[in-house]
Amino acid sequence: MLDEMLGYCLRRAQVAMFLSFYEATRGQTITPPRFTALVIIGANPGISQSTLGAALGIARSGAMYLTQWMVDRKLVERRHIPNDGRSWGLHLTGYGRKVTEKMKRGVLAQDRKRSSVLPDQERNELFRLLSKLAG
Amino acid sequence: MLDEMLGYCLRRAQVAMFLSFYEATRGQTITPPRFTALVIIGANPGISQSTLGAALGIARSGAMYLTQWMVDRKLVERRHIPNDGRSWGLHLTGYGRKVTEKMKRGVLAQDRKRSSVLPDQERNELFRLLSKLAG
């Protein structure tokens, strides 16, 4: 009965793709949320912790926890924002940028490799159908 | 860049489908793993805790935790297996069967409803592509 549900079918495919992520980041302590956070900060330098949390769908305190993890590893640094003493802007460090770029290449390549069971035309069709479903 | 990754696209679609699950089970404390466990036990009466855990991909102790949750709510009962004093067989109670059947209808209907943004032909194609991907 579970096989008739699109939700479960999606879940299984997602688990399979997660294995690719895991393989691409083996040995590192990077999880999908951490990786996503690094990519988001890289693409939006100066983003605040709260905004990052909102983008990831987690609470402020969780964003703090996640940010601290990246700061402790010198991947990210907090910089004061002018004209607002409350909030910090998040930026990748030089090291963080290097690590993130390397991970991006690895994760993308592995994602491509795993999804290569589908010819390009089917892969594109899958993207289209998933986007339609996600709304 | 995340948009180019099938893994992330799958994740987003899966989150959207999860909302359907959440709506279908609103007010109950049923999670996907709990629902899955009930469906599996219903389809495999007498299954052992360890086998259930293996099917769900969790450790023995986790299967114990999950089973106890269902037993506490009178959804499932443990029955001794003849000729083996170690293991228990898991069975839905009458009440558990009723609850499970009702949830199955609700979850299936909601899954159908959410995926109805896709015409049947596209929905079937999505199933096919996802299965191919999941291997």
Place this chain on the structure above:
DNA sequence: TATTGTTATACTCTATAACTATA
């Protein structure tokens, strides 16, 4: 008053390891 970051605390789910009783 509202917002940002922070801290304290608790809860859920998961894992590992040790224990028991059976096999």
Place this chain on the structure above:
DNA sequence: TATAGTTATAGAGTATAACAATA
């Protein structure tokens, strides 16, 4: 020895609530 269940314990990740500093 090996297996099923159980228990104790610990960890990650999340949430809520309260607080300080700032707006």
